Amino acid sequence: MKYQIELKDDVLFIRLQEDLIAGPLTQQLLAGVDEQVDNNVLLCAIDLSNIRFMDSSGMGVLVSLLTKFRNRGGELVLIKPSDHIRKLLIVTKLNAIFTIAENDEYASQFLKESIY
Template identity: 45%
Template sequence: MKFTYKEVDGILKLSLSGDLIGEDNGIDIIEVINDQIQQGSILCLVDISELRYINSSGIGVLITILTKFRNKGGELCLLNPSENVKKLLIITKLNAIFSIVNDEQEAIQLLKKAVD
């Protein structure tokens, strides 16, 4: 799995691609999140459009990220999941916990509204 991140207008955008199955990538992602939160980030947009597969460890990584942001008074939004990932989020009822949108502008509006 590969990931990139950048901050734009106060929102951390994390892009994931490949298979999110925990392993070392999960630890690396959490380290980046911790660093960004220490620098003051409280809003996170996670682009999962290029994510092919996610297992229970990968779900754990997403829940950890969500928890870290919400504990700081922030919010996280998942952007454009594939059909397979979307089905998994519905089956596990995580679609009730995560904000999931298909449009980046909608996600940015949702995140900014969450902290107003």
């Protein structure tokens, strides 16, 4: 898994690539997010458009990130998951807890409206 983190207009954008599975980069990502949350960043959008594969540990990462933000009064959305990832979210019923946005603008607008 590769990732990029960008803070734009009070929204933390995380852009993931390749496969979302457990590994050293996953722990590095979680630590980086913890640092942002500790700095009172409450809104997060995770771009899944370039994720090819996700296993159960990858789903656990998404749930963990969602929990971090909601426990602080924030919110998280997923941006444009592929059809394969959408099907996984439906099968696991995680589609009931995640909001899905089709682009950065919608994600940012939804997040800002969710806390005001």
